[in-house]
Amino acid sequence: MSGSRDVAREPEDLSCLFVERANAGDVAGLVALYEPDAVLATPDGGEVRGEAEIHRFYSDLVASAPRFAAGAQHPALRLGELALTATRLPGGAGATAEVARRQPDGTWRWVLDRPNVT
Template sequence: MTTEKARDPQDLEQFLIERQWAGDIDGMVALFAPDAVIDTGEGALIRGHEAIRALFEGFAAEGRKFAKGKQSPAVINGDVALTSTHLPDGSITAEVARRQSGGTWLWVIDRYSVT
């Protein structure tokens, strides 16, 4: 498992893609707060590390890989940040990150597509 932590909310997207392409599911899950929520756009929300791990394991089993897109600058307000990426297929992601007590960042909300 990759243990490097995000010191800037902009790091989260890059780390997620790198870890997925390396097959590091534990490293991917570690980028999310334990109470994080993911909206994949397919119905029910994915809540918490166990469900997030199952989601990423399913992607790995399907051979699904995240595409690298053009990341917008994070909008930071205190200990909360909005991150967003414009993907090659035209969709746009939106995520909310929260600064942790040690100064690192974790995602708490991830929405795969806002378009």
């Protein structure tokens, strides 16, 4: 991640960074929230793997200029270098579930992401 870009110091930071970057159309910033070999579930029941596929997915998503709102972030459930993050989406639209991992520099990135578990 670039030196001027905010990083997730805690796993709960990832959700806020996602909303900010998605609303700004910052595809590179969205991809930077994930480890290079991360897996992201897609709305059609499929999945995308790795930086290149995640980049393509978010490029397509932000092209339609959706607006995201912050949901109710649950405290992360931690086990060593892993954390389960979850957010209840606004307006009863479901919830997210993600697994984040602490990076060697102490920041957090997602390794698994299911943006809508309902």
